[in-house]
Amino acid sequence: MNVLPRFLRHAPRLSGLCPAVALSTLAHRPIRLVPACCQNRTLQNVPRSRLVQHTGVRCMASSVQIPSDLLFRQLFDYQSYTYTYLLADCQTQEAILIDPVLELVNRDTHLIEDLQLNLKFAVNTHCHADHITGTGELKKRFPSCKSMISKDSGAKADVYIKEGDRVVFGNKELNVLSTPGHTNGCLTFVLHHDGRPVLAFTGDALLIRGCGRTDFQEGCSATLYESVHKKILCMPADTPLYPAHDYTGQTCTSVREEKAYNARLTKTKEEFIGIMERLNLPYPKAIDKSLPANMVCGVLEDLPNK
């Protein structure tokens, strides 16, 4: 069974690096080396013939409209492969940041200032194990900013949110869904427009063609499977999904694609649990530093044993 995201090419570089994703022991596609001008890089042979038609729809591509007065910026951390999301209501200038990274607070601060936004909340989808959150540092830069996380994360924050809550910024809001399994406190945030979801931020619960690993913190494969199917993949097919990480250079996916092509979550629950059990991933490289720091909102001075 091949549960490797099919276009992954960075597995060697990622070995031991990424606690969120599970890749290392998976079967690999045939690889051929490319000529000297791009040595050290691989190009996988893929038969063109496998054009998938099993989804029963004529075209997998569709698009939804986000509100015209919503500012949305996707930001990336090359070290931890983390996506940070800036959302703002253009009318009121109120903004939120989802999953900021400590070392990139400076970049994010400049962007927020350049756009003349008021940062209201710095929100984490969960207590991360692969990077230190920027929420504590952002609160120093933007004194009116409050940090937010799930109470179930066990981490410190100004505001605790749970299933059914709303993260309000200006005239916009995110609906909070509880999607545990990678950790107990994992949340998914959904923005609605014209009565339907148009943006969903899935954290580590659902990644592009993959999912967060379930072998540390409070990881539970059965719980993750239920979360993804009952909370995320039940949304309309063209709902865009924005994960907390990607390791293949992709920025976005959709419910339709993950229901058709997610290598793990298209399986039965029992098969999924088996896949996750057999991953035998290396110990996450940054967890011993990241987790204690994230329990205190990324404020390193507040660490008990700094």
Added chain:
Amino acid sequence: MNVLPRFLRHAPRLSGLCPAVALSTLAHRPIRLVPACCQNRTLQNVPRSRLVQHTGVRCMASSVQIPSDLLFRQLFDYQSYTYTYLLADCQTQEAILIDPVLELVNRDTHLIEDLQLNLKFAVNTHCHADHITGTGELKKRFPSCKSMISKDSGAKADVYIKEGDRVVFGNKELNVLSTPGHTNGCLTFVLHHDGRPVLAFTGDALLIRGCGRTDFQEGCSATLYESVHKKILCMPADTPLYPAHDYTGQTCTSVREEKAYNARLTKTKEEFIGIMERLNLPYPKAIDKSLPANMVCGVLEDLPNK
């Protein structure tokens, strides 16, 4: 004069790596080291007080609507920091790829297949010096796909395009603008909706808070300055701009932001020329391999001295 993109943190890693951007000899902001848990990474101190108000508008944040039947995916190459763009007309399934990267043709092929698209054109904004184009390899995977580039690039392609041409896919089209200066053949592609530009792909002419370097190929600072001001920054302020590269983890900017904050292109033409002359950048690492390959559409077998 500080012409460094203000939130850049990857300068050491990029030294000699990125022919498109010019960074290495620039003045740097104060840096402090962060504590042990994130050693080897830097967090720049930035005074919160510099909130910019000189633009004369109340809020820099605004948004435009892209067509609801346009599929748009931004893709990234971690090696060359190149953005590849997939655009498709959801009604007809016809698609184009802008600036594909050879080593990521496999990823792109899978995505195009997953979305059940017909790749009509593989288009280059210019003849790249920092990576080998994926257009030749894509043509093997998708026999109906044609490669496209500017005639002024001097590179081989199936279709040559120039200022005023249209790149048509299904019911959608990109307008072609000639924006030389980084190279002679540099193009910018603009998609209109409801009578206004809603997406612009600027290649290496305009990067986020920066621009392509002008010290190799047919680089000319004066020409680049004219191109950017007369073709790109004259578009409506909220036009989203998507560059061929970014080195700071950002995915997008706008005309408004670059007119206000671009460290080089907000200067006078003479100052800009001086800035570009004083950059003293290292020789581009990949140019000797990339340029010959890109002259033959990235088909390595067609290299005269392979």
